Amino acid sequence: MQRESWDVIIVGGGSAGLSAALMLVRARRRVLVLDGGAPRNGVAAHMHGVLGRDGWSPLELLERGREEVARYGGVVRTAEVATAEAYTADSNGGPGFTVTLASGERHAARRLLVATGLRDELPELPGLAEQWGTGAVVCPYCDGWEVRDRRIGVLATGPRSLHQVQLLRQWSPSVTFFTNGAELDGDDSAGLLARGIAVERRAWASVTADETGRLSGIRLADDAVIALDAIFLGPRPVPNDALLTGLGASTAPGFVDDAWVDVDATGRTSVPGVWAAGNVVNPAATVPLSAGAGNLAGAAINADLIEEEIRAALAG
Numbered sequence: 001m002q003r004e005s006w007d008v009i010i011v012g013g014g015s016a017g018l019s020a021a022l023m024l025v026r027a028r029r030r031v032l033v034l035d036g037g038a039p040r041n042g043v044a045a046h047m048h049g050v051l052g053r054d055g056w057s058p059l060e061l062l063e064r065g066r067e068e069v070a071r072y073g074g075v076v077r078t079a080e081v082a083t084a085e086a087y088t089a090d091s092n093g094g095p096g097f098t099v100t101l102a103s104g105e106r107h108a109a110r111r112l113l114v115a116t117g118l119r120d121e122l123p124e125l126p127g128l129a130e131q132w133g134t135g136a137v138v139c140p141y142c143d144g145w146e147v148r149d150r151r152i153g154v155l156a157t158g159p160r161s162l163h164q165v166q167l168l169r170q171w172s173p174s175v176t177f178f179t180n181g182a183e184l185d186g187d188d189s190a191g192l193l194a195r196g197i198a199v200e201r202r203a204w205a206s207v208t209a210d211e212t213g214r215l216s217g218i219r220l221a222d223d224a225v226i227a228l229d230a231i232f233l234g235p236r237p238v239p240n241d242a243l244l245t246g247l248g249a250s251t252a253p254g255f256v257d258d259a260w261v262d263v264d265a266t267g268r269t270s271v272p273g274v275w276a277a278g279n280v281v282n283p284a285a286t287v288p289l290s291a292g293a294g295n296l297a298g299a300a301i302n303a304d305l306i307e308e309e310i311r312a313a314l315a316g
């Protein structure tokens with residue numbers, strides 16, 4: 001294997017990874033994007049709140065991004081990266097990285113950007129997984145408009161659910177909060193009541209669908225069915241950060257309770273030469289925010305390479 005045949009390897013070709021790639025290939029860097037082909041919003045037919053691309057298919061956006069990167073000489077491949085290792089480059093003493101694909105194939109680069117996104121861990125509720133991305137969704141700004149004035153259910157999945165249910169009242173007067181048997185404190189109940197939000201305390205049993213598979217409601221433990229047009233919930237976001245933690249990237253408490261890999265404003269991790277962008281380090285990043293983080297990380301990586309090249313030039 002030839003070492004450092006690439007300036008930058010980007011693991012993950014969603015909006016964060018491809019946006020970084022576009023910056024780097026336009027800066028004439030040799031870039032390899034390795035992408036598993038399963039973007040988080042690939043389950044959704046349309047995406048919203050994306051200026052200039054509102055209502056596009058998420059997969060169509062990424063296909064267009066792949067073409068744009070390839071147009072400048074970037075290589076985008078569908079492949080799963082299994083491991084990443086750091087070493088010190090013989091040529092200049094700078095950082096170098098080897099990634100190994102699930103197939104065993106290996107590639108090396110001077111810098112590494114991890115943009116592998118996150119997994120949405122759904123609560124145990126029969127029928128919910130089948131609706132994920134269509135009848136059951138996470139983001140009011142992404143999908144609220146499409147169900148405005150319709151019957152919306154919000155599942156109490158964690159402390160942020162109260163905020164989510166109050167938020168959804170902005171889109172519809174018909175909102176029900178499903179607590180699955182949990183009691184609410186007095187102030188929270190009063191806040192919901194004051195805004196006309198119904199509270200359903202009975203335990204939930206399953207999500208129901210009509211004969212076409214379209215969401216129809218929630219069946220409760222006593223067999224009652226509450227008819228709904230949409231369910232919103234906050235799944236537990238689990239970052240796909242094994243490559244980063246495997247390289248020793250430091251973590252900090254994040255947006256949710258667990259430790260998330262810590263990055264500076266440009267996406268630089270604590271490991272020299274390793275950047276991260278998008279949902280893998282920021283669960284709140286939408287498509288535009290992930291693309292923005294990738295854009296900035298791409299420029300920062302190029303600047304870091306230039307610093308290395310100045311040192312090499314000075315050393316003769």
Ligand SMILES: Cc1cc2nc3c(=O)[nH]c(=O)nc-3n(C[C@H](O)[C@H](O)[C@H](O)COP(=O)(O)OP(=O)(O)OC[C@H]3O[C@@H](n4cnc5c(N)ncnc54)[C@H](O)[C@@H]3O)c2cc1C
Nearest residue numbers: 012014015016036038040041048081117142278279286287
């Ligand atoms: C149902 C749903 C609807 C949404 N709708 C919207 C919307 O309307 N508007 C909006 O702005 N946002 C929306 N989002 C959020 C959006 O999905 C994220 O903001 C966006 O996908 C984050 O981009 P990313 O590049 O960080 O990660 P992703 O888009 O998830 O891309 C990560 C990529 O990395 C790859 N990968 C992971 N591990 C590896 C590995 N080891 N090797 C190689 N490749 C790997 C994956 O296969 C994937 O292709 C929605 C989310 C969900 C769940």
